[in-house]
Amino acid sequence: EVQLVESGGGLVQPGGSLRLTCAASGFDASKYVMSWVRQAPGKGVEWVSGISRGGDDTRYVESVEGRFTISRDNARNTLYLYMNSLKPEDTAVYHCARRRAVYNDYVTSAVSEYEYWGQGTQVTVSS
16 A cells, blocks of 8 residues: 655744655655645645656755755655745645656656645744
8 A cells, every 4th residue: 555654844933944754655666756745725736846766856846946955765765855944935734745657757746647645744834
């Protein structure tokens, strides 16, 4: 059974940092592009960042470029998102997601291309 379990969210002041972790199980994560997506209250799902199977290609939505860093540890089947200089507009539930296509190494920002999501972890940025 494919499972994605996120952790690391919380309440942080503007300018603060958090590290999100996604533990994958039930499949070999090294075979898939992985991404982080988020959903803010009353808004649609937004793709945030993605990483290729080997970790050599990373991409970000413009609003987080330079502040967030995605990485992965395939030996541990784990995905990370390091978030710095957090802003109130980063407040959302963050989900990790597995791309639908196996062995396809293109880091797509199309949310519809991601088949499995975790339950999410809440990130709240507020003073």
